[in-house]
Amino acid sequence: MKIISTPKELKEYLNQTQQTIGFVPTMGALHEGHISLIKKARKENEIVVVSIFLNPTQFLKGEDLEKYPKKDEADKQICKLSGVDVLFFPHAQDIYSEDEVSLLAPKVRGFVLEGRSRPSHFNGVLTVVMKLLNIVNPTNAYFGRKDAQQLYLISLMVEQMFMSVNIVAVETARESDGLAMSSRNIYLTKEERKEALKISASLYQAGKMISQKVLDSKIIISKMREILEPLEISYVEILNRDFTQARHVEIGNTVILVEAKVGTTRLLDNIWL
Ligand code: AMP
Numbered sequence: 001m002k003i004i005s006t007p008k009e010l011k012e013y014l015n016q017t018q019q020t021i022g023f024v025p026t027m028g029a030l031h032e033g034h035i036s037l038i039k040k041a042r043k044e045n046e047i048v049v050v051s052i053f054l055n056p057t058q059f060l061k062g063e064d065l066e067k068y069p070k071k072d073e074a075d076k077q078i079c080k081l082s083g084v085d086v087l088f089f090p091h092a093q094d095i096y097s098e099d100e101v102s103l104l105a106p107k108v109r110g111f112v113l114e115g116r117s118r119p120s121h122f123n124g125v126l127t128v129v130m131k132l133l134n135i136v137n138p139t140n141a142y143f144g145r146k147d148a149q150q151l152y153l154i155s156l157m158v159e160q161m162f163m164s165v166n167i168v169a170v171e172t173a174r175e176s177d178g179l180a181m182s183s184r185n186i187y188l189t190k191e192e193r194k195e196a197l198k199i200s201a202s203l204y205q206a207g208k209m210i211s212q213k214v215l216d217s218k219i220i221i222s223k224m225r226e227i228l229e230p231l232e233i234s235y236v237e238i239l240n241r242d243f244t245q246a247r248h249v250e251i252g253n254t255v256i257l258v259e260a261k262v263g264t265t266r267l268l269d270n271i272w273l
Contacts, residue, residue: 001080003087006094007135010049013086014136019046023138023165025129028052029069029183030078033173037142038082040170049136050079051088053095058124069183088136095131103127105153109243113149114259114268117234125150126157133158133165141165146172146180148255148270152243172269178204180269187265195231196262202227202236203271206256210273215249224258234259234266241272249273 004010014021022045024037030052041048052075059065072089079087105115105122115122133141143151155167173181178200179193188196202224209220217238224236237257240246246254257270 001076001084001087003076003089005089005091007090010086010088010135011137014047014049017047020140021045021047021049021136021138023133023136023141024048024050025132025141025143026050026052027054027068027183028075029071029186030075031173031181031183031185033144033146033181035078035082036173037144037170038079038084040168041140041142042083044168045138045140047085048083049086049088049138050084051090051132051136053088053090053092053128053132055095055124055128056092057096057127058121060118060120063118064184069186088132095128100127103130103157106156109149109156110153112243113235113237113257115149117259117266122150122153126153129154130157130161133163138165140168142168142170144172145169145270145272146182146268148257148268148272149243152241174200180267182267184265184267188262192263192265196265196267198228198231199258199260199262199267199269202258203256203269206238207271207273210249210251217245217247217249220249220256224256228258228260232261234261 022041024041026034054068103126105126110122111119143154151169158165158167177197179196205227206220206224221236238246239255241253241255251273254273255270259268
């Protein structure tokens with residue numbers, strides 16, 4: 001596995017190849033969720049590139065950038081063992097400069113849900129993903145469904161900016177008890193870890209109600225909120241796949257999203273129906 005840290009060197013290296021490139025962007029502290037993206041990329045492409053970059057522009061003032069988990073050596077081993085060909089490990093100064101051109105998230109869909117509690121978060125996400133996609137120029141780029149709004153906005157950016165990369169959505173990897181895997185789970189105490197299960201349990205309940213033909217969003221959300229008690233809920237929403245409000249669940253076109261705080265840790269989860 002080659003480790004490259006500058007955009008220039010990576011571009012030169014990848015420009016020589018005619019092979020298909022699968023790209024998995026991450027912020028490190030890799031877990032089984034990330035590995036599932038890498039495995040899919042490995043299966044579907046000749047070359048696999050993973051980036052590890054803790055992107056400062058997607059963190060708001062006072063957020064957890066400084067204490068975000070870092071496991072550089074373990075991450076390198078995981079990449080090597082997962083069959084990654086190139087690990088891109090840039091420094092912030094190689095990605096950003098002073099007085100930059102800016103890319104803004106859409107005014108409506110970029111500022112609801114997570115974008116409402118974290119205004120400007122998706123400006124940073126889209127900017128870094130655009131930069132990384134331009135550096136790697138992949139055939140396919142892999143993103144987790146766990147970050148549903150991020151996945152949606154990246155797909156929208158690719159479509160609206162007429163980019164040619166194919167965005168591949170990957171299912172959420174979960175612990176055996178249902179908790180969605182996340183780099184932030186290590187912040188949870190034992191007690192909080194138990195409380196956090198209410199998030200996946202609420203989504204499981206929604207799935208169960210829908211299988212029993214309860215399709216009214218209000219009824220489902222109210223039951224989910226009951227299960228989530230006493231967690232601090234940022235949102236529970238039932239949306240169409242284009243991220244507009246859905247008054248009723250429509251199988252094949254619905255996503256149900258939850259964000260809740262457990263202790264001081266914000267956790268996201270969702271199901272696609
Ligand atoms: P992050 O390092 O948190 O920026 O995540 C990098 C990529 O991994 C993003 O596309 C995430 O959606 C994806 N990811 C994170 N957790 C999971 C999970 N539990 N299952 C599947 N993909 C995930």
